[in-house]
Amino acid sequence: MAEQCSWCAASVGADDGFRVAEPESDHKAVFCRLEHVVPWVIHGASWDRGRIVTDGEPDDALGRCALCGDHLAERRVLVVRHRGRHRIADAFCRLEHLHDWARGGGRYKAAS
Numbered sequence: 001m002a003e004q005c006s007w008c009a010a011s012v013g014a015d016d017g018f019r020v021a022e023p024e025s026d027h028k029a030v031f032c033r034l035e036h037v038v039p040w041v042i043h044g045a046s047w048d049r050g051r052i053v054t055d056g057e058p059d060d061a062l063g064r065c066a067l068c069g070d071h072l073a074e075r076r077v078l079v080v081r082h083r084g085r086h087r088i089a090d091a092f093c094r095l096e097h098l099h100d101w102a103r104g105g106g107r108y109k110a111a112s
């Protein structure tokens with residue numbers, strides 16, 4: 001089922017795009033591409049209500065912020081990239097670190 005990008009409203013297929021969530025607040029957002037996280041955060045991050053993982057699924061990636069390496073607290077932010085059947089998760093200690101990470105090209109910066 002297609003969703004809409006929280007920033008540009010483009011259609012995002014179930015096997016494509018990025019899902020972002022604050023699990024503790026029941027907040028989620030959807031992005032067609034990682035770059036759209038950046039203006040969305042700058043303009044105040046308007047969340048939808050909802051979850052991107054079901055109960056019982058791990059929602060804290062490796063337990064550390066992908067940007068600064070700090071342990072994650074309740075206010076963590078989760079990012080899941082959908083790529084075909086694959087789900088690639090990262091987590092951040094706070095929204096600003098997701099923003100910095102997205103602005104830098106995410107985890108594929110070094111590979112491209």
Ligand SMILES: [Zn+2]
Pocket residue numbers: 005006007008009010031032033036
């Ligand atoms: Zn978009």
Ligand SMILES: [Zn+2]
Pocket residue numbers: 065066067068069070092093094097
């Ligand atoms: Zn961090």
